[in-house]
Each structure stands twice: as C-alpha cells, then as structure tokens.
Amino acid sequence: MPTFEPYRIKVVEPIPITTRERRERALEEAGYNPFNLDADVVTIDLLSDSGTGALSAEQQAAGLRGDETYAGARSFHRFRDVVADLTGFPHIYPVHQGRAAERVLFGTLLKPGQTVLSNTHFDTTRANVELRGCTAKDLPCAAYRDLDSDAPFKGDIDLEALEAELSGPDDVALVLMTITNNGGGGQPVSMANLRAAAEISRRHGVPFFLDAARFAENAWLVTQREPGYENHTPRQVAEEAFRIADGAVVSLKKDAIVHIGGLLALRDPELAKRCELLVIAGEGFRTYGGLSGRDLEMIAQGLLEVTEPEYLRARAEQTAYLADLAAEAGVDSVRPTGVHALYLNAGRLLPHLPPSRFPGFALATQLYLEGGIRCAELGSLYLGELDEAGGLVKPAPYELVRLAIPRRVYTQSHLEYVGEILAAIAKNPERVRGYRLTEIPPLLRHFNCRLAPVD
Incomplete structure (x- = not known):
C-alpha cells in the first residue's frame, strides 16, 4: 500500500464516464489512434x-504576481535565479517547451551528416535530430535489454559503446543523456555513469548535454539506489548532475509541474550567443521565450517544489502501487x-499477436x-521499421505500453480502477485483436497514423 498523498485536494474537475458503445464509436472515428481521441471521451488519461500535472496553491499564487513586461520582466529574473541556483548554468533561455529547446540547440550546433549519441533519444528529440x-x-547499457532484472540503473549509457563511437569514423556533434531514460522504460541514470560519460565525451572534444525533463525523479531514484548517495537529498543530487554537463534542454512540463514551458541552459558563452539569436527569431525575446510572466513565475515555484522528498516519495510509491496491481492481474x-x-x-501478455499486428498498440486500445x-x-x-505499405520490416526489441x-x-482509487480493467483483460487476452496501419505519416507516425483492427 502506498503512503497517502502529501497534499489536500482544493479544486476538482469532473471525470467523463462513458459507455462501451460510445468508446467504440469514438475510437473508430479516431482511426483507432488514442492521440486522436477528444478528452471528453477519456475517463483516466495516462x-x-x-503538462498534465496539477498546480499547487503556491504556484497559482505565484502566477498572479506575473510581470508581463515584454523585456527584462521581474518574472524572468525570478525564473533565471531559480534555474541558475539549481543548475549552475550561467546562460539560461526560456522557451515554450522542451522540443523548442532541442530545435534551438540542434539548429545551432548540428551540421548535416553528423551524429548525436544518447542512452535513448525520445521521439521528438530524434525527429529534431533527423530534421537537421x-x-x-x-x-543503451546491456542491462536495459533484460526487462525482468532488478538492475538499478538500466537507463545508463553503454560506456564502451560510447568510447567506440567517439573513436570511430562518424562525426559526432553531441552526446545527449536523457534522465530518466523515458524511451528505455523510465529507468534512471546513475551519477557514476553520468560522470564517466561526460569524461569520455570531453576527452574526445564533444559537448555533453542533459535532456533533463525528469531530473528530479532521476535524482530521487539515485538517492534510493546508488551507494554513496543514500544520505543526499534529491536537490543535492540534481545540482550535482547539472554541474557535470555542458548544458541542458529541459521540458518543464514534467518536473516543473506546469502546463507549458521549457528551457535551454548553457555553459559556453559563444554557443549561448548563437542560440540566443534563434530563441529571439523563433520563440520570443530572450527574457520570455514565448512564455507569459505568470508561466515563468509558476515554473520557478514548481522547480522548488519538485525536489521535496515527501512529494517524490509519494509519487514513486504511487507508480509502484500500480505495478503491484498489474502484477496481481497477471x-x-x-x-x-x-x-x-x-x-x-504487452508482448508477453498477448503472445498470439505477432509484432506485425502491434501487440503494444492492441493492449493500449483494449484498455480504452x-x-x-x-x-x-x-x-x-x-x-519498428516499416516499408512504404506499412508492413513491419524490423520489429522493436520489445512491445511495451506506457x-x-x-x-x-x-x-x-483511480489506480485501483486501472488495475481492475487490466485484470479483466488478462483473464482472456486471446480476445484482444491486432491492428494494421491504414495511414502512415512520414515523421512521428504514432502521433498521426490511423489503423484498423484485424480479426
């Protein structure tokens, strides 16, 4: 059982309750793609x-103090001071979200034909690299490949592979470490691995950056799992992690617990000057970057709240509780x-579906x-790798549902409801149908593709 949530509920929103018939109709209209569903037909949105978190009373209050001055607003100075204190980076630019920070950094740093190395790129990061x-x-490290092991830091980068790549013929422009490793099952990166990867990168003259959308959650797991950090606070671990790197791109919609916002933080003053031009051209003036003053104020407050140990403990225990419910359901x-x-x-739960019928997608659809x-x-x-007709050429290593x-x-109680639905599916998994693609966008296909069931 998890501990109770370390907050009181002050504002509530009704949850849509729908019928099976309505959901079937909605999913068909959406081309069987959950991204195409409207919120008013979703009961539990996972x-x-x-950008889906709940604001605290202090964040709401901070928002009311927002200074909407175009340049040099008080709210920017508070934002900058909080970020600088956390990260130690001297050059800080707000942007409207994390992928904008990626676009600015990659547009400044990357040249066609170069390579970016990572423990695992997430979808929009990969797209922004490829668009350049x-x-x-x-x-990813070797432990990443074993879904069932309890290796504590399966989000680590493979240091031997990193050394080999940086010693090889490819022109590597950047090493980007994602913390936590979202594409690698939400697994953390150890401080030892961060330091070693940074040392290898610098020895080869390659910038070392963090994709730090979930920096506080990574820090929490370090305090729980890495020897030598058991007496550190999450804030201390986070500060140390940022100071290892040459810079960071951050989606603040995650661990700043706000609905919009991102940042680009840099150590190199010359790179900062070049990035600033793209921020101004594409996002807004350097002191607001496409965000309102109230956004900047709420971000600053959220960055202070997110490293609180009780908040992180309760959040981690909530996810662990859902894992226990799933295990009980089989x-x-x-x-x-x-x-x-x-x-x-999903691949293990639905062995009757081959990868070409997208078992992960099938389970996600059945949950809806x-x-x-x-x-x-x-x-x-x-x-997976597809041909032009949508046929699967090379499957993904695993079929997962996030x-x-x-x-x-x-x-x-919301999580217990999810556990009940999982248990109902697991009682008779053979009835879950597979799917085939009917429309395939050329980039980030999972956002806009359309599918049809296969009996």
Whole structure:
C-alpha cells in the first residue's frame, strides 16, 4: 500500500464516464489512434505526464504576481535565479517547451551528416535530430535489454559503446543523456555513469548535454539506489548532475509541474550567443521565450517544489502501487519500477499477436475500449521499421505500453480502477485483436497514423 498523498485536494474537475458503445464509436472515428481521441471521451488519461500535472496553491499564487513586461520582466529574473541556483548554468533561455529547446540547440550546433549519441533519444528529440539531416544513435547499457532484472540503473549509457563511437569514423556533434531514460522504460541514470560519460565525451572534444525533463525523479531514484548517495537529498543530487554537463534542454512540463514551458541552459558563452539569436527569431525575446510572466513565475515555484522528498516519495510509491496491481492481474511490467510511468510488457501478455499486428498498440486500445483508459504504445508501431505499405520490416526489441502518471492528479482509487480493467483483460487476452496501419505519416507516425483492427 502506498503512503497517502502529501497534499489536500482544493479544486476538482469532473471525470467523463462513458459507455462501451460510445468508446467504440469514438475510437473508430479516431482511426483507432488514442492521440486522436477528444478528452471528453477519456475517463483516466495516462497518455502523458507532460503538462498534465496539477498546480499547487503556491504556484497559482505565484502566477498572479506575473510581470508581463515584454523585456527584462521581474518574472524572468525570478525564473533565471531559480534555474541558475539549481543548475549552475550561467546562460539560461526560456522557451515554450522542451522540443523548442532541442530545435534551438540542434539548429545551432548540428551540421548535416553528423551524429548525436544518447542512452535513448525520445521521439521528438530524434525527429529534431533527423530534421537537421543528422543521425540519432542510441547506446543503451546491456542491462536495459533484460526487462525482468532488478538492475538499478538500466537507463545508463553503454560506456564502451560510447568510447567506440567517439573513436570511430562518424562525426559526432553531441552526446545527449536523457534522465530518466523515458524511451528505455523510465529507468534512471546513475551519477557514476553520468560522470564517466561526460569524461569520455570531453576527452574526445564533444559537448555533453542533459535532456533533463525528469531530473528530479532521476535524482530521487539515485538517492534510493546508488551507494554513496543514500544520505543526499534529491536537490543535492540534481545540482550535482547539472554541474557535470555542458548544458541542458529541459521540458518543464514534467518536473516543473506546469502546463507549458521549457528551457535551454548553457555553459559556453559563444554557443549561448548563437542560440540566443534563434530563441529571439523563433520563440520570443530572450527574457520570455514565448512564455507569459505568470508561466515563468509558476515554473520557478514548481522547480522548488519538485525536489521535496515527501512529494517524490509519494509519487514513486504511487507508480509502484500500480505495478503491484498489474502484477496481481497477471500483467508483467518493466522492472524495477521507475517513477513517471509504468511500462507494461504487452508482448508477453498477448503472445498470439505477432509484432506485425502491434501487440503494444492492441493492449493500449483494449484498455480504452474496456475502461476509457488512454495510454501510449512503445513498441513496433512507434519504434519498428516499416516499408512504404506499412508492413513491419524490423520489429522493436520489445512491445511495451506506457501508463504515464500525471503529477498530483489521480488518487489511489483511480489506480485501483486501472488495475481492475487490466485484470479483466488478462483473464482472456486471446480476445484482444491486432491492428494494421491504414495511414502512415512520414515523421512521428504514432502521433498521426490511423489503423484498423484485424480479426
């Protein structure tokens, strides 16, 4: 059983309750893609933890103090001071969200034909690399490949592979470490691995950056799992992690617990000057970057709240509780459990569906049909290689479903409902149908594709 949530509920929103008939109709109209569903037909929304969290009373109060001056607003100075104190970076630019920070950094740093190395690129990061005519290459550690092991830091980068890549013929422009490793099952990266990867990168003269959307959750798991950090606070771990890197791109819609916002933080003054030009051209003046003053104020407050140990403990225990419910239902998940999401092993639950029928997607669809639960597939639909007709050429290594937990939104009883729906599916998994693609966008296909069931 988890501990109780360390907050009181002050404002509530009605949850849509729908019928099976309504959900079937909605899903068909959406081309069987959960991203195309309207919110008013979703009962429990676990599609993403990005921008879906609940604001605190202090964040709301801070928003009322927002200074909407175009340049040099007080709210920017508070934002900058909080970020600088946390990260130690001298050059800080707000942007409207994390992918904008990626676009600015990659547009400044990357040249066509170069390579970016990572423990695992997430979807929009990979797309932004490829849009620059570059290659995004993942180097996950060996432990990542064993979904059932309890290895504590399966989000680490493979250091030997990193050394080999940096010593090889490819022109590597950047090493980007994602913390936590979202594409790798929400697993954390150890401080030892961060330091070693940074040292290897610098020895080869390659910038070392963090994709730090979930920096606080990574820090929490370090305090729980890495020897030598058991007496550190999450804030101390986070500060140390940022100071290892040359810079960071951050989606603040995650661990700043706000609905919009991102930042680009840099150590190199010359790179900062070049990036600033793209921020001004594409996002807004350097002191607001496409955000309002109230957004900047709420971000600053959220960055102070997110490293509180009791908040992080309760959040981690909530996800662990959902993992226990899934296990009781007979549904395996990636071990050990991370913080921001639970990753279900759909391939194991639905062995009657080959990868070409997208078992991860099929489980995600069934969760919606049976319970109005929206979630995301991380399997062959998202990661597999397809031919022009939509046939699967190379499947993903695993067929996973991500149940992303919004921050401070759902209670224990909501998660118990999700567990009940999972149990109902697991009683007779053979009835879950597979799917085939009918429309295939050329980029980020999982956001806009359309599918049809296959009996």
